[in-house]
Amino acid sequence: MDLVSRHRITTVRCVLDHRIDPDRPRQALPTLVICGGHRTELYRLATDLPRRYDDLDRAHGTPGPRGPGIPTGIPFDDDIAEHRTHMVSVVASWCGAIASERGITPPADLHMDALAAWLYRHLEWVAAREHMVVALLGELRQISGRALHLADIRARRVPLAAQCLTHTGGTRCTGQVSIVIRGDDWTAHCETCDTIQDVGPYLRGVRSGKWITGEGVIMLARLCGLPCSPDVVRQWHHRRRITGQRQKDGSVLYSLASVQAYLTKRQPPIVSKRMAG
Numbered sequence: 330m331d332l333v334s335r336h337r338i339t340t341v342r343c344v345l346d347h348r349i350d351p352d353r354p355r356q357a358l359p360t361l362v363i364c365g366g367h368r369t370e371l372y373r374l375a376t377d378l379p380r381r382y383d384d385l386d387r388a389h390g391t392p393g394p395r396g397p398g399i400p401t402g403i404p405f406d407d408d409i410a411e412h413r414t415h416m417v418s419v420v421a422s423w424c425g426a427i428a429s430e431r432g433i434t435p436p437a438d439l440h441m442d443a444l445a446a447w448l449y450r451h452l453e454w455v456a457a458r459e460h461m462v463v464a465l466l467g468e469l470r471q472i473s474g475r476a477l478h479l480a481d482i483r484a485r486r487v488p489l490a491a492q493c494l495t496h497t498g499g500t501r502c503t504g505q506v507s508i509v510i511r512g513d514d515w516t517a518h519c520e521t522c523d524t525i526q527d528v529g530p531y532l533r534g535v536r537s538g539k540w541i542t543g544e545g546v547i548m549l550a551r552l553c554g555l556p557c558s559p560d561v562v563r564q565w566h567h568r569r570r571i572t573g574q575r576q577k578d579g580s581v582l583y584s585l586a587s588v589q590a591y592l593t594k595r596q597p598p599i600v601s602k603r604m605a606g
């Protein structure tokens with residue numbers, strides 16, 4: 330191995346910021362300039378693009394009844410229509426930029442599904458180029474976050490007394506996160522730094538994999554605004570509302586998926602902030 334390639338292997342660090350323990354350098358994956366965590370995030374954002382886009386369509390198409398004194402839905406619907414157009418133009422311009430740098434033909438079909446699928450096929454190439462991956466990840470986070478935010482009218486937002494884990498320039502964000510629950514999609518949102526984050530680190534101890542303890546069920550139920558106790562958890566289990574598995578020591582672990590599905594069904598209808606205001 331010559332000195333140059335040895336140098337590359339030992340010094341290529343992920344070029345992106347890390348919110349947990351930001352001063353610890355992360356090794357980039359071989360041939361890439363980003364770490365495994367950021368590569369996963371990049372792929373997830375690209376994969377979810379059509380879904381985020383369709384969520385907006387649903388939010389756009391069903392604004393719901395508005396009571397007397399509530400302004401018409403036009404400004405809100407305009408935001409949604411505008412953001413849908415913006416999402417397509419951002420993804421299309423990325424496809425165009427990649428195609429021109431690679432000397433290939435950009436996608437002909439300018440629908441979100443086709444654009445996102447085309448982009449997806451070039452992510453590995455992008456992830457090897459610092460000037461591209463930093464900007465692409467930033468823009469995908471921005472358009473996805475905004476889409477989630479706009480489509481969130483029927484989501485349940487639960488403030489969690491937990492400090493945001495995001496770091497900027499080595500300083501931890503002072504915001505507090507809320508958990509945003511939309512169906513079986515659980516994310517953490519910080520209004521201070523306006524980031525949509527993985528909910529996992531905030532529910533550590535409650536959510537460690539697919540099975541959770543009775544205390545975990547109680548905590549999640551309370552997050553969803555449902556009074557709960559060990560007796561209530563046992564009843565839910567007894568009535569087969571949630572799935573459980575008895576352990577050798579007599580304790581019961583509950584299937585996280587079944588708990589999430591049940592709590593989602595039990596949530597009261599939410600009045601959107603905009604409609605209420």
Ligand SMILES: [Zn+2]
Pocket residue numbers: 343344345346347355363364365366367
């Ligand atoms: Zn990284």
Ligand SMILES: [Zn+2]
Pocket residue numbers: 493494495502503504505519520521522523524
């Ligand atoms: Zn924050």
